Amino acid sequence: MSKKEELMESIVELEEEKVYKLVKQLLEEKNDAQEIIDILRKAVEIVGEKFNEKEYFLSELVMAGEIFQQSAKIIEPALKVDIVKEKTKGVIVVGTVKGDVHDIGKNIFVTLLKSAGFEVYDLGVDISPEVFVSKVKETNANVVGYSGLLTIALEAMKQTTEALIAAGLRDTLKIIIGGLPADEMWMKEAGADAFTDNAFEGLKIVKSWLEVR
Ligand code: B12
Known part of the structure; x- marks a missing residue:
């Protein structure tokens, strides 16, 4: 599995520390920051779908949101723009x-x-x-x-x-x-x-x- 696939999976599985580690590694390896954000966005969407289908609880949706926000903070300097406004x-x-x-x-x-x-x-x-x-x-x-x-x-x-x-x-x-x-x-x-x-x-x-x- 590639690191990007691993990132997607670890967000959906809510493995918080692993997510931050992978985000940092992907940035160090000069991967496109916007691409990393897109993976995060997609993963949060998947968690939202799981919540909708009652596979995940509310606490898990809240947790995914928190992981997204923390990861975005790690990535933001690499984008040199406000990622939320950029897209x-x-x-x-x-x-x-x-x-x-x-x-x-x-x-x-x-x-x-x-x-x-x-x-x-x-x-x-x-x-x-x-x-x-x-x-x-x-x-x-x-x-x-x-x-x-x-x-x-x-x-x-x-x-x-x-x-x-x-x-x-x-x-x-x-x-x-x-x-x-x-x-x-x-x-x-x-x-x-x-x-x-x-x-x-x-x-x-x-x-x-x-x-x-
Ligand atoms: C937690 C809670 C509190 C916490 C709030 C903490 C906080 N930071 O929010 C505290 C303890 C502070 C609190 C206070 C009070 N509460 Co209260 N509280 C609740 C409780 C238990 C859960 C609400 C909750 O967070 N649910 C979980 C969230 C995720 O659900 P949700 O809000 O519906 O949100 C979902 C969707 O609706 C949607 N959504 C929410 N907002 C929006 C907005 C948009 C635009 C969109 C698209 C979607 C969306 O997204 C969410 C996820 O899908 C409810 C009981 C209940 N069953 O709802 C009572 C309840 C709402 N509270 C109630 C009451 C009476 C009060 C108090 C007046 C109590 C008091 N006597 O002091 C005070 C009011 C203070 C005030 N002025 O607002 C009553 C309301 C009764 C009524 N008909 O008016 C309830 C229903 C309890 C009851 N059965 O009596 N409360």
């Missing part, structure tokens, strides 16, 4: 809406988006409509993702969309909502375009909007 396919602003501080699921969605090459602005938790509006304006985002697990999050999502409409930004934006309670009723009430309670499904929806494979 940008679209700009996405994500946050947990006002009044809600649950962020485990949001963080998984953000990791998947980054590993797929999107430019992502993670606003954090308890984010007011005004903060969403100003970040969308500043970044010219194509997509906004609201996360929320509390019942009261629905009202905050609604207010955020209203603020985006008032700022004249809604027409050029797609909005996706996520979190355990997200369903069609929430989507309609929140004035969003899509909903999901599955981060991997969310990634697929965003990819379809931005017409990437």
Whole structure:
């Protein structure tokens, strides 16, 4: 098995230390840094699929995201550019809406988006409509993702969309909502375009909007 194949396998198997060792070796052997990133991205996607098919647990998806982020840190100097921005396919602003501080699921969605090459602005938790509006304006985002697990999050999502409409930004934006309670009723009430309670499904929806494979 080549080192590149070994790298792919060790990420999917979540062998953290082996991954970092292989990444360093491949860089030392002057392999193309972008190619290594592509292997990482592909591997995280495979882990996401395994999670989707219930072969992997949530903790394993989180772990794969962590491995991706740590490996990216090792590779970044070799690329001399921000790897996430370099492969940008679209700009996405994500946050947990006002009044809600649950962020485990949001963080998984953000990791998947980054590993797929999107430019992502993670606003954090308890984010007011005004903060969403100003970040969308500043970044010219194509997509906004609201996360929320509390019942009261629905009202905050609604207010955020209203603020985006008032700022004249809604027409050029797609909005996706996520979190355990997200369903069609929430989507309609929140004035969003899509909903999901599955981060991997969310990634697929965003990819379809931005017409990437
Ligand atoms: C962990 C947890 C906490 C942790 C949060 C830690 C953290 N950093 O997030 C702590 C302890 C802080 C917490 C606090 C509270 N919690 Co809490 N908490 C939970 C718990 C047990 C798990 C949530 C979780 O992380 N699930 C795992 C993640 C991975 O799942 P997920 O969020 O759904 O995310 C997935 C998808 O939905 C999707 N996704 C998520 N976001 C997004 C966004 C987008 C755009 C996309 C595309 C996808 C996506 O991706 C993920 C992976 O597929 C739930 C119970 C439950 N069954 O959900 C209660 C729960 C959500 N909490 C609840 C409550 C009541 C509270 C508190 C009010 C408790 C209190 N009295 O203080 C506070 C609220 C604080 C606040 N203002 O937000 C209630 C909500 C009830 C309700 N209907 O409103 C729940 C349902 C528990 C219950 N059964 O009563 N909580």
